[in-house]
Amino acid sequence: MSPWLIRALIPASVVGTYVLYTSTGVPRYVGRSDTDVRRRLLRHCTDRAGSYFSYDVHHTPGNAFEMECALFHALSPHLVNRIHPDRPNFHTTSCTFCLPAQLSAQKFRHLPQTSTPRNEDAQ
């Protein structure tokens, strides 16, 4: 990953997704930018999260979200990503690649915690 290569390949201010790879070509991290994928990849040059990258440009943040979800699910055994990709703010559709149990787990994760867990064996 070199800043000059990223600047040469990717126009400024385009929506996109990317995959970072190790020096041996194993996918390591999946990401997305809804505003500027070039700027996001340039930031990864300094954090050394990967040795190589691939990217796609998308017409809308919604399209980018769907691609990021597809990459996240397909490559998950190799990735350091542990949190499911977040939807763009206006995007109401859930991930089409999640199984029903995964979708309900995501909804549960976003519920506010109003009480401490009950111990069912305490009575």
Ligand SMILES: [Zn+2]
């Ligand atoms: Zn999903």
